[in-house]
Amino acid sequence: MADWDYIIVGAGSAGCVLASRLSEDAGTRVLLIEAGGRDNYHWVHIPIGYLYCIGNPRTDWGYKTASEPGLGGRSLVYPRGKVLGGCSSINGMLYLRGQAADYDLWRQMGNVGWGWDDVKPYFLKSEDYFDGPSEHHGAGGEWRVEKQRLHWDILDDFARAAEAAGIPATDDFNTGDNGGVGYFKVNQRSGWRVNTAKAFLGKARNRPNLSIMTQAQVERVLFEGRRAVGVRLRRDGAVEEPRAAREVILSAGAIGTPQILQLSGVGPGALLQEFGIPVVHEAAVGENLQDHLQIRCAYKVKGARTLNTMAQSLWGKAKIGLEYALFRTGPMSMAPSQLGAFARSSPDVATPDLEYHVQPLSLEAFGQPLHDFPAITASVCHLRPESRGHVRITSPDPTVHPEIAPNYLSTPGDKVVAARAIRLTRRIMSQEPMARYSPEEFKPGPGGESDEQLAEAAGRIASTIFHPVSTARMGTDDGAVVDPELKVRGIDGLRVVDASVMPRITSGNTNSPTIMIAEKAADMIRGRG
Structure with a gap:
């Protein structure tokens, strides 16, 4: 018997939203797993604190890019949140959706249901806009938006x-x-940062059907044949293997998600074989990296x-x-x-x-x-770069950072x-x-x-400017990793819900579009959208 209905890997901008929405159904058992710790560090909540969170191993994975030829051979620091709330705990707090044309392009690329008219209601659903509801804004939601x-x-x-x-x-x-x-408008409340852990897990964390596990690094997805049935993780030096009856959902971000998929045997076959990882399913995981x-x-x-x-x-x-x-x-x-x-x-x-x-x-x-x-x-x-990069594992060891080459x-x-x-x-x-x-x-x-x-x-x-996306992009063509329902193509019981699924980068900052993706995914998973 599986311990959980859904296992969500990554309690960041998308994972916190998913955990909150899926656990609204009292009969649904949800496990949310975060490699970092709790968001109880004071600099997470004071807006200027991003200066003390980025580069801090308490809150940041500490990634760096490969040497970049276009930047004169420089390697850049590449912050990603390693704490409850993920990047929403260390980012610039800017509330931006992008352009209607971005999402209409997603739809034209074969992603039915992802046009502007389709996704706008999900932006409004979460929003708590300081000036109240209107044609373009929602009020009463979890995601507070205020003037600076x-x-x-x-x-x-x-x-x-x-x-x-x-x-x-x-x-x-x-x-x-x-x-x-x-x-810019910002995700703050009365001069304090609002992150997704505070906004979406605030009330949800007390639900008996939701369990939140921190300081637990997922090493790989577990399969029975071509179906995902759970994950292997390490916590306090011990290995655990929680099982999911319905789905494993990866929300580890545009760097973490492709790394976990590749370590699990889902990715470019030649790359996986180089590191002795059995190929479960060959896919262009980690390719198509886009950034601003x-x-x-x-x-x-x-x-x-x-x-x-x-x-x-x-x-x-x-x-x-x-x-x-x-x-x-x-x-x-x-x-x-x-x-x-x-x-x-x-x-x-x-x-x-x-x-x-x-x-x-x-x-x-x-x-x-x-x-x-x-x-x-x-x-x-x-905003719409042509350059494409990649994220590729450099070792079968989950603690070794992947190569990030924008x-x-x-x-x-x-x-x-x-x-x-x-x-x-x-x-x-x-x-x-x-x-x-x-x-x-x-x-x-x-x-x-x-x-x-x-x-x-x-x-x-x-x-x-810290906007990596598209390393597990959605689509209907052979190069797509997930379909428009965000299910990993060729695999059962496995879904990706984070910025890695964007088929093209949005024309603006990417945090709130990631929250929108999670809102829409939650409805799809619950059979409501």
Whole structure:
């Protein structure tokens, strides 16, 4: 007899949603397994705490990419949440859905039921929008969305400069058309981070039919023939093999899910045989990796209040801490990026293909100290990259990290868009609203005008914005890993529900689309959608 009806592997952005929804049925036994620990670390809940969670083994898997030719051979840190709530516990908290055209493309690729009109109700279902329900927003759901609790004069002026450069103002990036410039909305409540563990497991964790297991790393899926029947995991040095009567559901993310599948014998046959893993089912697991590469353009400024200067002194840091303690406002309440803009890299582009994350600060690289001079960073990423990478195991040992190779800037088209992105940034910074700050470009630095020169410059300064997807993509063609119901093709009793199933990356940040995927999957599993 199986101990559980459903075993969910990964208590991240998708897994917490699934566990909450599936356990609403009192007769359904659900086991949720998380390799990390509980989300009881204070820096998980204080918004600025992402600085202390990323790179911290308590909350982050600590992945790195392979050497990237398009980035001059650099290897990037590749944060992924290893804690209840997963990446929603360490990410930038930005609430963004992408564009209606993203999901209509999914449907046109053969994924019936995944068009914008199909998925929009699932965004609204979870949402608890600060301004109440409307055509585009839901209220009363678990996923709180609020305005940010700070603003910066220099960001206000950047917004006006963007308008002068032809990007219209907007107050809402989530109507299906995200074009424009404005402040991001965030997943916070009264100045505290909202993660999926808090939002979706808060009440559900007390249900007698839901068990949550932490500090338990799943090593592989167990099969009887071609049916998934459970998982093998290691906890406190001991091996356990819980069994599932209905389904095993992998929600370990775009890196963890393909690693588990490959270790279980589901993946590229030659790769599995190289490591002595018997092939249960050959599939393109781990291929098709897509990610957003952000080009971190930075400018020295004069006469501006920026975080660089505010945080230089003990008195400045004390004032920041006191403001948050008293009012839950100020820099400690801020998302990594406050102002956003979605723009077209060319008039030929049908919908915006560039996203700006604008910050009143600068540093050499993520995790390093702020510069000691006032500055602004206008990070810009290509929303629909052509480059494709992979995630592949490098050992049959589950504790050994896989090879992560995003293959950034590997196509001529991506290089052209990178060059256009830098040119647009320069055009915005040259507009009259920014003139009083006397901006001086130091990343990538003045000079370089041709597409080739600017693409090379982009490769020197760019880094991931942490949006890996599509490594177990859905579809109906031979290269698809899961079908439109997210069932692993060729296998019974096994489903994937996380960002790895996206057939194409969304035109925006990927956390809330992952929650939508889990909401829709829960209805499909329960026979409601």
